[in-house]
Amino acid sequence: MELSGILGQSDLPFLDLTFDGTQNVSGTTYWRAGSWSAQAAIKKGSFDPKTSALRLEGDAPSLDGEGESHYVIEGRLEQETLSGTYDWGGLKGDFAFTRLAARVD
Numbered sequence: 001m002e003l004s005g006i007l008g009q010s011d012l013p014f015l016d017l018t019f020d021g022t023q024n025v026s027g028t029t030y031w032r033a034g035s036w037s038a039q040a041a042i043k044k045g046s047f048d049p050k051t052s053a054l055r056l057e058g059d060a061p062s063l064d065g066e067g068e069s070h071y072v073i074e075g076r077l078e079q080e081t082l083s084g085t086y087d088w089g090g091l092k093g094d095f096a097f098t099r100l101a102a103r104v105d
Helices: none
Strands: 005-009 012-019 024-031 034-041 044-049 051-059 069-078 081-088 091-101
Touching: 012 091, 024 044, 024 051, 034 051, 044 069, 051 081, 069 091
Parallel strands: none
Antiparallel strands: 005 012, 005 091, 012 024, 024 034, 044 051, 051 069, 069 081, 081 091
16 A cells, blocks of 8 residues: 555544655644544654554644643554554554545645
């Protein structure tokens, strides 16, 4: 699967990624918790095509509305699935996303 595009689950986007073809990844993350949602730019993103390892970092609005929380997303692209872990201001979990749409520039 090509890394660039909109990735998510259950028809909800969680990542909108652009891969430059070498190692840099840019785009937007979408965060959700119940009815709350927010989006945040990726400040630092990398992808290693040899190992299929992805790492994204940035700052997203905090769930409590009191500023921002740093996030780190690490995963691996295998066939049609990007799966891995996230840490968003101490809230940690796992994810598995598939392509919802191709990247449109």
